[in-house]
Amino acid sequence: MAAKAIGPVRRTFAPWDDPAAPPFIEFRNVTKRFGDFVAVDNLSLTIYEREFFALLGPSGCGKTTLMRMVAGFEEPTEGEVLLDGQDLAGVPPYRRPTNMMFQSYALFPHMTIEANIAFGLKQDRMPKAEINARVEEMLTLVKLTPFAKRKPHQLSGGQKQRVALARSLARKPKVLLLDEPLGALDKKLREETQFELVDLQQELGLTFLIVTHDQEEAMTVADRVAIMDHGRIMQVATPAEVYEQPNSRYVADFIGDINLIEGRIVDRAGGRVWLDCGEAGGMIEVEQAMEAATGDDAWFAIRPEKISLSLEAPAAPSVNCITGEVWDIGYLGDVSIYHVRLPDGTTMKSTVTNRTRLVERQITWDDRVWLTWPRDAGVVLTR
Amino acid sequence: MTTVDSPGRHDTANRPNPARWLVVAIPYVWLFLLFLIPFLIVLKISFSLTAIAQPPYTPVLDLGGGISGVIEAFKEFTVENYLWLTEDALYAKAYLSSIEIAVVSTALVLLVGYPIAYGMARAPKAIQPMLLMLIILPFWTSFLIRVYSWIGILKKEGLLNQFLLWLGVISKPLTILNTDTAVYIGIVYSYLPFMILPLYAALERLDPTLLEAAADLGCRPSRAFWRVTFPLSLPGVIAGCFLVFIPVTGEFVIPDLLGGSNTLMIGRTLWNEFFSNRDWPLASAVAVVLLLILVVPIVIFQNRAERGEGAINKVPM
Numbered sequence: 001m002a003a004k005a006i007g008p009v010r011r012t013f014a015p016w017d018d019p020a021a022p023p024f025i026e027f028r029n030v031t032k033r034f035g036d037f038v039a040v041d042n043l044s045l046t047i048y049e050r051e052f053f054a055l056l057g058p059s060g061c062g063k064t065t066l067m068r069m070v071a072g073f074e075e076p077t078e079g080e081v082l083l084d085g086q087d088l089a090g091v092p093p094y095r096r097p098t099n100m101m102f103q104s105y106a107l108f109p110h111m112t113i114e115a116n117i118a119f120g121l122k123q124d125r126m127p128k129a130e131i132n133a134r135v136e137e138m139l140t141l142v143k144l145t146p147f148a149k150r151k152p153h154q155l156s157g158g159q160k161q162r163v164a165l166a167r168s169l170a171r172k173p174k175v176l177l178l179d180e181p182l183g184a185l186d187k188k189l190r191e192e193t194q195f196e197l198v199d200l201q202q203e204l205g206l207t208f209l210i211v212t213h214d215q216e217e218a219m220t221v222a223d224r225v226a227i228m229d230h231g232r233i234m235q236v237a238t239p240a241e242v243y244e245q246p247n248s249r250y251v252a253d254f255i256g257d258i259n260l261i262e263g264r265i266v267d268r269a270g271g272r273v274w275l276d277c278g279e280a281g282g283m284i285e286v287e288q289a290m291e292a293a294t295g296d297d298a299w300f301a302i303r304p305e306k307i308s309l310s311l312e313a314p315a316a317p318s319v320n321c322i323t324g325e326v327w328d329i330g331y332l333g334d335v336s337i338y339h340v341r342l343p344d345g346t347t348m349k350s351t352v353t354n355r356t357r358l359v360e361r362q363i364t365w366d367d368r369v370w371l372t373w374p375r376d377a378g379v380v381l382t383r
Numbered sequence: 384m385t386t387v388d389s390p391g392r393h394d395t396a397n398r399p400n401p402a403r404w405l406v407v408a409i410p411y412v413w414l415f416l417l418f419l420i421p422f423l424i425v426l427k428i429s430f431s432l433t434a435i436a437q438p439p440y441t442p443v444l445d446l447g448g449g450i451s452g453v454i455e456a457f458k459e460f461t462v463e464n465y466l467w468l469t470e471d472a473l474y475a476k477a478y479l480s481s482i483e484i485a486v487v488s489t490a491l492v493l494l495v496g497y498p499i500a501y502g503m504a505r506a507p508k509a510i511q512p513m514l515l516m517l518i519i520l521p522f523w524t525s526f527l528i529r530v531y532s533w534i535g536i537l538k539k540e541g542l543l544n545q546f547l548l549w550l551g552v553i554s555k556p557l558t559i560l561n562t563d564t565a566v567y568i569g570i571v572y573s574y575l576p577f578m579i580l581p582l583y584a585a586l587e588r589l590d591p592t593l594l595e596a597a598a599d600l601g602c603r604p605s606r607a608f609w610r611v612t613f614p615l616s617l618p619g620v621i622a623g624c625f626l627v628f629i630p631v632t633g634e635f636v637i638p639d640l641l642g643g644s645n646t647l648m649i650g651r652t653l654w655n656e657f658f659s660n661r662d663w664p665l666a667s668a669v670a671v672v673l674l675l676i677l678v679v680p681i682v683i684f685q686n687r688a689e690r691g692e693g694a695i696n697k698v699p700m
Contacts, residue, residue, distance in 0.1 A: 072599075073595055073598075092598070092603075093595070094602055100599045106592040119600050119602070120600030120601050123601035167600070
């Protein structure tokens with residue numbers, strides 16, 4: 001696997017900010033209907049070469065359908081799918097320069113690991129010596145050389161996953177499609193494999209399109225994430241943007257944990273917004289440039305880990321300070337989640353890192369606590 | 384004894400459990416009473432000689448005579464019937480022709496049955512039970528009647544000839560009944576369900592994602608059939624072929640009703656020896672040899688499966 005020194009490379013890789021960058025995979029107003037059910041709803045999306053792109057959403061949101069349209073297993077009802085400038089309409093799956101890693105791995109049970117990996121190469125009528133060399137290379141890549149002669153049912157889940165990966169990479173596709181590739185692995189193996197996938201993608205310089213319902217997975221591996229719901233894309237952005245600057249309550253709620261407080265915009269000035277959240281949060285001040293007009297309904301969204309919790313009222317009157325009672329404490333080992341009940345009955349969550357051991361914990365049930373956060377910790381959402 | 388098990392537990396494990404013993408014993412008792420004993424009787428008769436008596440062979444095993452009586456009987460045993468099978472070319476011809484008819488008709492049944500089973504397995508899930516039902520439906524009518532009805536279809540003035548004449552495909556009626564063709568038609572028709580059912584079972588559990596994977600890897604559908612679908616359906620193909628080949632080899636009713644005088648099959652020969660010639664010992668010898676001929680391919684298959692090539696039977700994931 002490649003060395004981990006990829007940070008700077010990845011940070012400078014942002015073709016989506018470059019208007020001149022040529023699109024690699026392009027969905028143009030794509031709609032897909034199955035009978036009355038609209039799986040993909042007038043969707044447009046551009047993915048760039050060498051990008052690791054994640055389609056994220058709950059089951060039934062259309063993400064798999066979208067991927068299957070690239071593979072050729074589904075044709076769009078309306079709209080076009082383009083790959084490297086070529087319209088894919090009518091191109092059967094076996095003629096597309098894409099390969100897919102299936103959720104169930106779909107390894108051929110009657111063939112050895114070797115034969116599985118060689119399968120695609122044989123279809124391309126590659127000379128035998130070259131096939132052998134490539135299979136060898138792929139086996140080395142996924143560290144399965146000793147298992148070459150085994151049959152799939154003789155491998156563990158993690159090994160099968162790597163065979164499936166090797167098989168889909170063997171033909172050096174222009175795009176590798178990964179359909180919930182790590183769904184069947186246990187948590188620890190999944191986390192390891194996520195990093196391996198990223199390294200692999202860097203090393204091979206291919207475009208990866210991954211479908212997943214696991215937001216952590218999408219955040220870990222992807223350059224950009226598209227959050228989908230009901231066949232539409234809710235937001236496309238880098239993992240950090242999606243997390244820090246969600247554009248809607250749906251996205252904010254889907255990615256990680258979030259506190260949402262309903263309110264009304266009362267003022268805007270100098271890149272700041274004031275939100276009247278009534279009894280729940282009082283007046284909240286947020287550093288954010290936005291379009292919304294005064295008087296609009298809005299929601300204040302803040303991540304639990306951005307809220308500080310203290311037993312005493314802040315000495316100096318601070319912006320964004322509300323008080324409540326500790327209702328419940330969720331101990332997760334590394335962090336504890338404090339559920340604080342506000343005067344109006346709503347609950348705010350605050351995550352506190354457990355730097356000290358549990359016995360020394362200061363805040364406990366029914367304590368009166370003060371929640372504070374800086375102006376730039378949360379965002380105001382209008383939809 | 385270094386076991387950590389308590390002695391009490393050990394006792395329970397070793398105590399014979401009557402109910403469990405019974406469950407294991409039932410199939411063995413069944414096979415012993417209804418297969419092994421009848422087979423031994425037939426085997427014994429095959430070593431006997433014909434006699435104009437009741438029963439029509441000698442020696443008759445008289446268990447009342449004690450051990451000495453049994454030994455006496457054994458001394459009279461003869462392999463003459465088996466020698467006779469080799470002397471008269473009729474039997475060898477009948478065996479060979481039976482096997483030939485069985486091989487050809489098994490191939491035909493496979494050829495006709497595979498597309499049907501494939502179509503059933505690919506049909507919408509909702510109608511599959513109904514299709515399965517349609518395959519089994521003919522069993523509701525007597526086998527004999529169904530074969531008889533083919534006489535009405537295949538005879539000179541039969542439905543098939545009338546239909547072909549009406550179509551203008553032929554100008555005078557074809558002779559189909561009482562030929563090998565009629566036998567093949569009868570066999571393919573009668574044994575089709577035995578081929579379709581195991582094939583359907585194998586094809587139905589085939590993961591359609593595997594075909595998507597094949598297509599994704601650049602394999603066109605026709606090639607994917609031979610490289611993925613067919614190899615994975617082999618257990619069904621083998622099971623279906625056995626279920627057809629074995630009974631067809633000994634088939635008696637179909638060649639008797641639809642075949643001509645020159646349709647030679649061992650089942651018919653057997654019948655003639657038993658009931659026309661009343662030569663029970665020779666008929667028994669014919670039956671024993673037939674059994675041996677059929678056992679050979681089964682043993683070969685079993686060995687193959689045990690060598691681990693049966694791994695394709697394992698359901699993927």
